[in-house]
Structure formats: structure tokens, C-alpha cells
Amino acid sequence: xxxxxxxxxxxxxxxxxxxxxxxxxxxxxxxxxxxxxxxxxxxxxxxxxxxxxxxxxxxxxxxxxxxxxxxxxxxxxxxxxxxxxxxxxxxxxxxxxxxxxxxxxxxxxxxxxxxxxxxxxxxxxxxxxxxxxxxxxxxxxxxxxxxxxxxxxxxxxxxxxxxxxxxxxxxxxxxxxxxxxxxxxxxxxxxxxxxxxxxxxxxxxxxxxxxxxxxxxxxxxxxxxxxxxxxxxxxxxxxxxxxxxxxxxxxxxxxxxxxxxxxxxxxxxxxxxxxxxxxxxxxxxxx
Numbered sequence: 559x560x561x562x563x564x565x566x567x568x569x570x571x572x573x574x575x576x577x578x579x580x581x582x583x584x585x586x587x588x589x590x591x592x593x594x595x596x597x598x599x600x601x602x603x604x605x606x607x608x609x610x611x612x613x614x615x616x617x618x619x620x621x622x623x624x625x626x627x628x629x630x631x632x633x634x635x636x637x638x639x640x641x642x643x644x645x646x647x648x649x650x651x652x653x654x655x656x657x658x659x660x661x662x663x664x665x666x667x668x669x670x671x672x673x674x675x676x677x678x679x680x681x682x683x684x685x686x687x688x689x690x691x692x693x694x695x696x697x698x699x700x701x702x703x704x705x706x707x708x709x710x711x712x713x714x715x716x717x718x719x720x721x722x723x724x725x726x727x728x729x730x731x732x733x734x735x736x737x738x739x740x741x742x743x744x745x746x747x748x749x750x751x752x753x754x755x756x757x758x759x760x761x762x763x764x765x766x767x768x769x770x771x772x773x774x775x776x777x778x779x780x781x782x783x784x785x786x787x788x789x790x791x792x793x794x795x796x797x798x799x800x801x802x803x804x805x806x807x808x809x810x811x812x813x814x815x816x817x818x819x820x821x822x823x824x825x826x827x828x829x830x831x832x833x834x835x836x837x838x839x840x841x842x843x844x845x
Contacts, residue, residue, distance in 0.1 A: 600648035602736040605758035613643040651760040658710040739769040747773040766795035786828040800826035
């Protein structure tokens with residue numbers, strides 16, 4: 559083969575490989591949904607889920623008031639808030655477990671802080687389970703060290719803690735994998751919200767609904783965009799009871815704009831915008 563042709567062909571092939579890899583990265587980044595990824599770590603019996611992107615909130619000046627409300631108690635998450643990027647919460651209404659997953663760039667000091675007040679450690683697969691920790695409450699209080707995650711667990715027994723570890727590692731099915739109602743709501747919410755809440759009917763009271771979710775993302779300067787999704791048992795119930803939800807929203811006090819509600823079969827979707835300074839009050843966080 560002609561050397562120039564051979565060299566040109568090699569360059570062309572390399573270019574295609576690089577472009578394909580680059581385009582794959584772009585596609586992967588586009589499809590990444592941090593909220594969904596965190597929910598996929600939560601135990602299958604979770605009925606209340608909350609994902610908070612502390613990093614996004616911390617780095618956005620207009621969300622400072624909301625960040626201050628979230629971080630009012632300096633010891634609530636054991637570790638320093640500035641070292642935590644993501645917080646995932648999963649709990650069951652029965653009190654069987656409350657799991658907090660903290661994700662960030664944790665160094666030795668962070669790990670020492672998380673485990674320094676604990677007396678016992680058990681090794682389970684790739685995880686360290688620390689127990690008898692000062693300040694913990696409930697039947698079993700554990701602090702789990704697992705790869706880049708720190709988990710704070712309150713559970714009926716140690717088996718629930720191990721079940722949570724297995725879920726994170728993909729051995730047990732998560733609530734996203736096993737609960738169709740939760741999955742349906744999550745896939746309709748805004749992706750990568752800086753705050754997201756998903757609840758089963760055991761945690762709220764909207765007649766004939768089975769799950770609901772709320773998420774908020776940064777919009778333009780000083781505003782956030784939110785979306786609420788409710789799944790009802792059928793489209794008739796959605797039509798009858800969905801309107802009651804929007805009637806409870808105090809549009810004037812919260813300065814909500816672009817408020818819109820639409821029905822898609824058994825789903826009700828509510829969207830709108832509000833000033834960042836009203837977000838804490840809208841979500842019921844104390845200021």
C-alpha cells in the first residue's frame with residue numbers, strides 16, 4: 559500500500575476513534591442524571607426519598623439563604639457540609655430504616671471524624687460498619703465507610719444496614735428498580751435537580767394517589783424552576799383530585815409565576831417558577 563495512503567488511512571481511523579470516544583463522552587454526560595443515580599442506591603423498601611445537591615447549592619450565590627436553612631445544624635450529618643457534595647435520604651414509614659448516603663471527596667480527616675466517636679467496627683464485604691457511636695439514636699445506629707461514600711444508618715437491626723450496603727453495590731434491587739410508581743415519578747421530574755423529594759402515599763395525603771415527587775433546578779438570575787409530579791391510581795382519579803393540589807399552592811405569597819398544570823393519563827404534572835428567596839418557605843424549611 560502507498561505509504562501516504564497508509565498514513566492517511568491511519569490518521570482517518572484514529573480521528574474516527576477519537577471523535578467516537580468524544581461523542582460518547584458528550585452523550586454520557588448529557589444522559590447523566592445525578593438524582594436518578596442516587597435513588598438507584600436506595601433500598602427497595604424506601605418510601606421517602608430526598609436528594610440534595612449541596613455542591614450546586616453551595617456554589618450558587620442566589621441560593622445562599624436556602625443553603626443556610628439546610629445547614630443550620632452543624633452536626634446533623636456528622637461531617638462538615640463543605641466536604642459533602644450530595645446527600646441521599648431513604649426511609650421506610652414503618653421505621654425499619656433511615657439511610658443517609660453522603661457523597662463527596664472525603665479524606666482521612668473526614669473518615670476519622672465519621673468513625674472517631676464509634677467503639678466497634680465490623681467488616682462486611684467492602685464496607686466498614688461502625689457502631690456504638692456517640693450521638694446516634696434508634697435501635698441500631700451505624701456509620702458505614704464504603705468507597706467514596708459515608709452512610710449514616712438508623713435501623714431495626716444490622717441486617718437492614720447490610721441490605722443498604724448491598725443495594726449501593728448493586729447486589730440488592732433498589733427502590734428505583736423494584737417500585738414502578740417511584741420509577742414513573744422520578745423519570746418525569748426535572749433531571750439533576752439541586753433538591754428532589756419523592757414520596758409514597760404513606761408519607762402524604764392526596765386522595766387516590768400512589769406517589770408524588772418534587773424537584774427544583776436553577777432558572778435565570780434569582781429564580782428557580784420547579785416541577786411536581788403525582789401518580790394516581792387511574793386517569794379518572796387524576797382528573798378529579800389533581801386540581802386540589804394546585805389549589806393549595808399560595809401563588810401570591812410565594813410569588814409563583816408561569817404556573818401550569820397538565821394531566822397525562824394517571825399523572826398530574828405541575829410546573830412553575832419562584833424567587834430563590836422564597837424556596838425555603840415553599841418547601842417548609844425553617845429560615
